[in-house]
Amino acid sequence: MIAVLPEHIRPMLQDRLPDWIEPIWWSDPDNLVEMAPQAEIGWFDLHLKPPALRSVQLARDLRWLNTSYSGVDWLPLADLEARDVLLTCGSNLTATQVSEFAVMSILAFAKDYAALVRAQDAHEWLSVPPGIRDLAGSRALILGYGAIGRAIARALEGFGVEVSVVRSKAGDGAMGPDEWQDQLDSFDWVVLALPGTADTAGLLGAKEFAAMKRDAVLVNFARADIVDQRALIEALRERRVGGAIVDTVDPEPLPEDHPFWSLENAHVTMHLSGIPTPASQQRAADRFLRNCEHFRVGEKLEAQVDLQRGY
Numbered sequence: 001m002i003a004v005l006p007e008h009i010r011p012m013l014q015d016r017l018p019d020w021i022e023p024i025w026w027s028d029p030d031n032l033v034e035m036a037p038q039a040e041i042g043w044f045d046l047h048l049k050p051p052a053l054r055s056v057q058l059a060r061d062l063r064w065l066n067t068s069y070s071g072v073d074w075l076p077l078a079d080l081e082a083r084d085v086l087l088t089c090g091s092n093l094t095a096t097q098v099s100e101f102a103v104m105s106i107l108a109f110a111k112d113y114a115a116l117v118r119a120q121d122a123h124e125w126l127s128v129p130p131g132i133r134d135l136a137g138s139r140a141l142i143l144g145y146g147a148i149g150r151a152i153a154r155a156l157e158g159f160g161v162e163v164s165v166v167r168s169k170a171g172d173g174a175m176g177p178d179e180w181q182d183q184l185d186s187f188d189w190v191v192l193a194l195p196g197t198a199d200t201a202g203l204l205g206a207k208e209f210a211a212m213k214r215d216a217v218l219v220n221f222a223r224a225d226i227v228d229q230r231a232l233i234e235a236l237r238e239r240r241v242g243g244a245i246v247d248t249v250d251p252e253p254l255p256e257d258h259p260f261w262s263l264e265n266a267h268v269t270m271h272l273s274g275i276p277t278p279a280s281q282q283r284a285a286d287r288f289l290r291n292c293e294h295f296r297v298g299e300k301l302e303a304q305v306d307l308q309r310g311y
């Protein structure tokens with residue numbers, strides 16, 4: 001069976017692929033578009049890049065599509081479902097690194113680490129700390145309690161933060177999707193770790209920012225369109241919220257004159273938190289090989305996306 005696979009994963013896969021797989025290695029977007037029509041199994045990693053979508057469209061023999069990305073909102077899910085294509089994603093492959101980025105940014109915001117760096121650059125000895133927030137004793141609401149939400153919760157709890165969580169079904173101490181809105185005024189950090197789906201689009205807008213504590217910080221390591229970007233910019237300008245840490249923004253990359261660059265209370269982390277590292281790529285390769293065995297015998301695949309639900 002022909003599998004069109006990424007060249008950069010080749011060293012981790014090559015000698016371990018089962019003999020029923022005939023690999024074809026792609027290395028750049030044009031190359032992928034060219035090879036896609038042959039793919040029965042495809043591993044396409046080109047988040048938000050037009051050639052990825054073109055390749056999915058051209059791969060008419062595709063039976064299983066794999067991606068290292070956790071969020072699959074950029075893929076034509078209804079089309080894949082209509083074509084009976086199985087989709088596996090990168091859920092849990094980068095959760096620890098995303099959570100490290102999230103907690104780093106929260107700490108940097110709390111202590112105003114950027115001001116320390118600026119002071120050092122200016123050879124200026126500060127006599128008072130620029131940031132006076134403590135994590136210990138603060139309260140965080142984490143929306144989305146999957147791989148990333150859980151990793152962020154564990155890390156924040158380690159700093160003494162009191163964490164409340166929301167997932168798609170209430171239970172085991174987690175709130176359900178409609179139970180958090182009227183409690184927004186009790187959190188210092190509102191952290192998004194949700195998938196981008198029809199249900200989560202525009203989940204936070206002017207109404208939610210008005211309900212948050214005036215010094216609360218929105219932390220978005222999920223998807224930009226979960227947040228009404230315009231309303232967030234307005235809330236930041238008018239200081240109706242304390243700040244925002246945004247890993248994902250719309251558009252990406254941000255244009256030169258975008259307000260997020262210059263708003264003092266906005267911290268931009270440039271969607272870098274989930275960029276694959278050698279360790280996460282190794283995990284991706286190992287999972288792909290396990291999934292080859294599941295696929296061969298018709299078993300459910302690891303990290304298989306529910307195409308109707310969208311994650």
Ligand SMILES: NC(=O)c1ccc[n+]([C@@H]2O[C@H](COP(=O)([O-])OP(=O)(O)OC[C@H]3O[C@@H](n4cnc5c(N)ncnc54)[C@H](O)[C@@H]3O)[C@@H](O)[C@H]2O)c1
Pocket residue numbers: 070071072090091092094095098143144145146147148149166167168169176177193194195196199200221222223247248271272273274275311
């Ligand atoms: N910033 C980055 O670089 C980066 C990296 C990886 C993932 N992500 C984003 O983070 C998302 C979450 O990743 P994950 O691996 O933790 O996913 P996951 O599938 O493990 O967890 C998703 C969680 O969201 C919950 N959820 C879904 N819809 C909900 C709703 N309407 N209300 C409340 N909870 C809901 C689910 O119950 C689950 O707990 C991804 O879909 C992706 O969009 C971003």
Ligand SMILES: O=C(O)[C@H](O)CO
Pocket residue numbers: 047068069070071072090094274275
């Ligand atoms: O979903 C993911 O894995 C990251 O956001 C990269 O797109």
